[in-house]
Amino acid sequence: MLEIKDLHVEVGGKEILKGLSLTVNAGEVHAIMGPNGAGKSTLAYFMAGREGYKHISGSVTYKGQNLLDMAIEERASAGVFLAFQYPIEIPGVTTMTFLKTAVNAQRKARGEEELDAVRFLKLVRVKAKALNISDDMLRRPLNVGFSGGEKKRAETLQMSLLEPALAVLDETDSGLDIDALKIVAEGVNALRSPDRAMIVITHYQRLLDYIVPDKVHVLSNGRVVRSGGKELAMELEETGYGEISASAAQ
């Protein structure tokens, strides 16, 4: 599904990703953990195609294609989804309108029939309900005045409607209370399937109790310094990043 090889990326004239490699197969869920400033969000943004990131060397291959050749919206329609660590406010555009526009833009790009208002409404209602998102929230402009937790749930709703093949969740658990965390995790788990892959960026082992990962990676100073099974997350919880980062630096 995704193969990243020896990736070097600069931001603001400074090298942030320094030879990062990562392979994620279809059907797998990978967790990425690591200290603040390690480059986790940088990796996520770079994969999504955000401007301001300079590709120095290395490759990113998605479903056999060079992901870096594709425009931002092409990546999206091809199934790459990023749940933002800090979702963006879209004034005046209701959540409902935004969702419909996005879903239909992707369907159109893939040559599929666009959903009419009635069919779309039905679909949203079902998905929103599962995430405990009220009709009122759907009628409000997207992310405007949403609480931290509401924003994260709105991101999850978008993901569950867009049904991406590769979802990158950047700290979707941050700012969620325990009930919301369970709901979001259920939303994510519902999407797990043999032909989908997910990358879950998190600081908390707790999330991984609900979304059980196939692999856990530690990202530090722009590189994956350790990989392991879900027990690695437990170990980190106890020891912190200090030791791993230090041993990797040598």
Added chain:
Amino acid sequence: MAVQETVETVEETGKYKYGFTTDIESELAPKGLSEDIVRFISAKKDEPEWMLEWRLDAYRRWLTMEEPTWAMVDYPKIDFQDLHYYAAPKEMEKLNSLDEVDPKLLETYEKLGIPLNEQMLLAGVAVDAVFDSVSVVTTFKEKLAEVGVIFCPFSEAVREHPELVKKYLGSVVPKSDNYYATLNSAVFSDGSFVYIPKGVRCPMELSTYFRINEANTGQFERTLIIAEEGSYVSYLEGCTAPQRDENQLHAAVVELVTMDDAEIKYSTVQNWYPGDEDGKGGIYNFVTKRGDCRGARSKISWTQVETGSAITWKYPSCILRGEGSVGEFYSIAISNNYQQVDSGTKMIHLGKNTSSRIISKGISAGRSTSTYRGLVSVHRKADGVRNFTQCDSLLIGDQCAAHTVPYIESNNPTAIMEHEATTSKISEDQLFYCRQRGLGEEDAVALLVNGFCRDVLQQLPMEFAVEAQKLVAISLEGSVG
């Protein structure tokens, strides 16, 4: 006389999809303006003597006036002698039913997306279509007549309802009001007349469609709407013109009058040809629109979506005379490429406890400039006046400009005025976010701009709101990347 060729079909005209011309024989007045031309127009319309005198008086006043220069627009001097002041599709004059209309004309209207047939009834819209200078046909006149509503071409009103026309014409926009209004008073060719009797809620949306087809023609419509006590009407005006290299002049006058407890909702979707990417061609749109809330608790609401014209000079205004009357102005003005827009409103508070609300959304892209010019004035004796003004500007790219020029003249200490203004840009983050969800760059801009305009779009009648949203997207094509 000129025979135009239909050079392009709707699809082929590219960016401006209304840029086709219609191959139809026209009767044109000779170029230029003189007393003879004024007489010619009046004679063409079979007008009574008083109407001719009114026009001639306006013409003589116009000769003494000077073209205004205070607006923030820049254009080569208009040669008023190089224009035709009358153009009519030939053989079009006395029509009784749709079947008699030249099929080519009907085809034009179809291309414009206004099916001028029974479908309109289903949609609940009555249409008066003005093609160059002549009102072609008014649909659903009979249905309206049942409830006493008069909706007809202006020229017909002059002949058949002279007492109403005499009473109200020029009573809101005086003959000598301003340069363009005075010109219009002298040479206006047609337009719509609406009369809603006491207590009647007009059973359908009324709509006029203006189109300039002929080259080198000025279009000077005159619209007069009177809402008697306790009545209500919603009126929509739409405009397009063919794509031409030379500039065309449009100088309309609209007068609205509301009596006690009456309400007029006037919506405009203006999509005149704006000129090409290099600023060549396009309509000069110099319009005087004014409403007079004569009665107590009456209300006039202007909603406009301005996407077209090379130059727009337009200030729909309300004179709030009746006690407790309400004036509203909701505006979206989009300028792209080399377009220049100077628009806004005037709220003149004369009566006690009158209130006004102004929401203006200006969107500038390309090398365009957009100016909001608003005046809120409060008369010495008008106690308890309230005004709320919100002017938001959105810039796309860094070669365009937006200006806000609010004037407040308050002569009464009890007035409460609120003014908010913002200028913003579409942020890279917003674009990235939308594109990450699958929207192309232009679709993302259109969505964000529509979001920015939401407060105003909500004021439009449903079916036109959808149309307006599409128009927003079309007019911003090519503004990013």
